[in-house]
Amino acid sequence: EVVMTQSPATLSVSPGEKATLSCRASQSVSSNLAWYQQKPGQAPRLLIYGSSTRATGIPARFSGSGSGTEFTLTISSLQSEDFAVYYCQQYYNWPPWTFGQGTKVEIK
Amino acid sequence: QVQLVEFGGGVVQPGRSLRLSCAASGFTFSSYVMHWVRQAPGKGLEWVALISYDGSSEYYADSVKGRFTISRDNSKNTLHLQMNSLRAEDTAMFYCAGARGHGYGLDYWGQGTLVTVSS
Numbered sequence: 001e002v003v004m005t006q007s008p009a010t011l012s013v014s015p016g017e018k019a020t021l022s023c024r025a026s027q028s029v030s031s032n033l034a035w036y037q038q039k040p041g042q043a044p045r046l047l048i049y050g051s052s053t054r055a056t057g058i059p060a061r062f063s064g065s066g067s068g069t070e071f072t073l074t075i076s077s078l079q080s081e082d083f084a085v086y087y088c089q090q091y092y093n094w095p096p097w098t099f100g101q102g103t104k105v106e107i108k
Numbered sequence: 109q110v111q112l113v114e115f116g117g118g119v120v121q122p123g124r125s126l127r128l129s130c131a132a133s134g135f136t137f138s139s140y141v142m143h144w145v146r147q148a149p150g151k152g153l154e155w156v157a158l159i160s161y162d163g164s165s166e167y168y169a170d171s172v173k174g175r176f177t178i179s180r181d182n183s184k185n186t187l188h189l190q191m192n193s194l195r196a197e198d199t200a201m202f203y204c205a206g207a208r209g210h211g212y213g214l215d216y217w218g219q220g221t222l223v224t225v226s227s
Binding site for chain 1: 143152166211
């Protein structure tokens with residue numbers, strides 16, 4: 001099973017600043033990695049797939065990078081609506097399809 | 109627009125059964141593999157099960173294997189999760205989600221249905 005590890009657990013950022021979230025896989029997942037955003041009381045929403053491709057309707061301030069075992073989600077200028085929990089997920093080596101434990105982005 | 113609506117959750121005693129359903133609309137249901145993903149209160153996302161486009165293949169997390177069964181009815185655009193021998197640790201919000209294939213991200217998500225296992 002591929003274990004996904006996200007860091008940090010919590011990220012405190014001021015509105016307008018950049019946020020950088022990390023995700024590490026216990027073995028290579030190529031570029032088969034997605035990022036999701038989840039706001040309180042809501043379902044997760046797909047942000048990024050294929051490590052770097054934005055899903056439909058996702059603003060350009062969200063960008064993803066990486067391959068193999070190291071991945072990054074960058075939010076270039078945080079807006080109020082971006083404060084949420086972010087999960088990475090691999091879909092290269094399955095089953096199971098595994099998620100990271102999440103990074104909470106909170107207002108500093 | 110794409111909609112996934114889960115129903116069937118509720119409070120159930122340990123050892124009992126429950127059947128969740130997910131009604132899909134706004135996309136070609138039979139062209140998507142379907143997942144169930146759960147989230148225990150205050151915790152992260154845990155993948156539960158996947159069913160292939162035509163229902164011919166199923167995959168399960170070890171934590172539910174032998175107790176849960178995923179199925180789908182493409183004629184009714186509906187996904188199901190039969191949950192037997194429920195345990196307290198199965199308490200969670202259960203989401204259905206659709207993906208274009210086994211090796212794709214989960215494009216579409218429902219709002220979830222809450223399952224509480226308690227005596």
